[in-house]
Amino acid sequence: MSEQSGSNRRDFLKTTTAAAVGSGLASGWGVIPGAHAQGSDEIRIGLIGAGGRGAGAVADVFKGHESGVRLVAVADMFGDRSGQALKRLSEQYGARAAVKPEHVFTGFDGYQKVLAVPEVNYVILAAPPGFRPAHLEAALGAGKHVFCEKPVAVDTPGIKKVLALSAQANAKKLSVVTGLQRHHQAGYIETMKRVHGGAIGDIVSARAYWNQGFLWKRDRQAAWSDMEWQVRNWLYFTWLSGDHIVEQHIHNLDVINWAKQGHPVKATAMGGRQVRTDKAYGHIFDHFAVDYEYPDGTHMLSMCRQIDNCANSVSEALVGTKGTAQVDKYEIAGATSWKGDKDPISPYVQEHIDLIKAIRGGVHVNELPHTVDSTMTAIMGRMSAYSGKAITWDEAMASTESLVPASPQLGPIATPPVPMPGQATN
Known part of the structure; x- marks a missing residue:
């Protein structure tokens, strides 16, 4: 799904990335533009969740940027997952994916350790969605710009937390793009313009x-x-x-x-x-x-x-x-x-082009509102x-049912029964 199509990527980037923020991000329903000055242009990625989706997101960043981006820290629950991801990325992208061993973390608290790495300024959240509200809260609390996979929660308490975090991202002028990549897909954007135009x-x-x-x-x-x-x-x-x-x-x-x-x-x-x-x-x-x-x-x-x-x-x-x-x-x-x-370029690549262009250009974007909805x-x-x-x-x-354990840890956890319509509460 991350392969590019159409025109050559280098030529495409030369002609379109200058307008990426105006055409891609600004066209998405619920995106909020604003001003925010940035420092260094180098994007230093912290990956949280190193499965296929997380490793693929890092590859998509690299595909959209020939330089100026590096992977500097990785966390996954399990070391074999991080090892497999780093092996594949290093084989394809060399030094850009060369993460120091001391910046590879495992366990439920690995995400906190990634966020504590000073170099990290661009966080990819790709762990299972049940963990997303907690991971997003920590990333924004650490002052990081975020690419956050969808969905952003699995229950109403998680949704309410992310709503509050969206307001926090706005207040801090931290940019968040989510994995609803159709908002960065040229054909969808143009179709929606025409639909909204009557x-x-x-x-x-x-x-x-x-x-x-x-x-x-x-x-x-x-x-x-x-x-x-x-x-x-x-x-x-x-x-x-x-x-x-x-x-x-x-x-x-x-x-x-x-x-x-x-x-x-x-x-x-x-x-x-x-x-x-x-x-x-x-x-x-x-x-x-x-x-x-x-x-x-x-x-x-x-x-x-x-x-x-x-x-x-x-x-x-x-x-x-x-x-x-x-x-x-x-x-x-x-x-x-x-x-x-x-489409001239994969939307999985374009969403990172758009977010990074916004960060470097001092434009604040927040896709959490429509992703929450x-x-x-x-x-x-x-x-x-x-x-x-x-x-x-x-x-x-109004639901108060929280599906996610308050303090998850390795060990026993029962598989819930299959919900039965007419008997289950929700």
């Missing part, structure tokens, strides 16, 4: 899908505690991932929220665990379907599924009073028809599917 009229309905097959899992080893097994297989535990409606389908939900420039006020959902039933897959659902309702009465049909040998679709569509938009294909049909061009949209859908009840936004925001 190309399809008023939106009257929407569809958002992420239907695919099974994802990876790691077989349990005899030496692993319950906690280690769960963290290594974080996708399959709601306290770590939020379930796949939150961890993955957030992308599509976010696109519809972007189009509507706001979040839904109600979710009525169904879902279950029909095929992926083995205990190796934790306790999450393998499919969801949600009817979301927006304040103006617009409905969105949301579907996400992780079951092999079924129809797949990762897409977003809008129906308006004057036409339709197949947003993922950059297509508008109706009174005004249009088809966008292929889209994360909470997904959580509200999960609450409805788990419980079998219609859930309003206000009800979801």
Whole structure:
């Protein structure tokens, strides 16, 4: 997903990075620009969470910048993960990924040690989402600019913490870009400009899908505690991932929220665990379907599924009073028809180009507000599917249930039961 396409990257950067802040960041729903002076131009990365996503994010920074960026500190729960990531990055990027052994940390407190490394000025948060509010709080508290993977929380208490942290980022003029990379994807940006400009009229309905097959899992080893097994297989535990409606389908939900420039006020959902039933897959659902309702009465049909040998679709569509938009294909049909061009650069690279350009240019950006809304949209859908009840936004925001252990540590931790609609509370 991080491979580039289209024109040569060096030529592309020469012609577009000067405008990256104005075209990419400023176009995202909920992004807040402002002034903030910076010191050194060198970006020194501290990576928190060295799995495939974290190592991939570091590679994306390097792909977008031929110089002026270095990886200087890494933390992961487990040393083998850090070692594998550093080996791959060093083989590809040489000295830029040459981290001193004393700056490689493990354990639940490894993130704090990365943030204490004085050189670090750009933090990538890519540990499992359940840890994200705590990691974000520490990174902003340490005065660091942040690239923060999505989602930003797995429950309402986490959402409320991140809302407060968003205000803190604004007050401190610390920039935060999140992993909802479609906000940095040229085709999505142009499509949304046209939708917001009235190309399809008023939106009257929407569809958002992420239907695919099974994802990876790691077989349990005899030496692993319950906690280690769960963290290594974080996708399959709601306290770590939020379930796949939150961890993955957030992308599509976010696109519809972007189009509507706001979040839904109600979710009525169904879902279950029909095929992926083995205990190796934790306790999450393998499919969801949600009817979301927006304040103006617009409905969105949301579907996400992780079951092999079924129809797949990762897409977003809008129906308006004057036409339709197949947003993922950059297509508008109706009174005004249009088809966008292929993206000239990977959005996974572009999001780092945009953030680093903002930092170096003294422009403050904060993508937490719309990411909070889209994360909470997904959580509200999960609450409805788990419980079998219609859930309003206000009800979801009033939840006090905290899924994440207050003081996680290696050792025993039970796998929660599979939620049963009509019996589970949320």
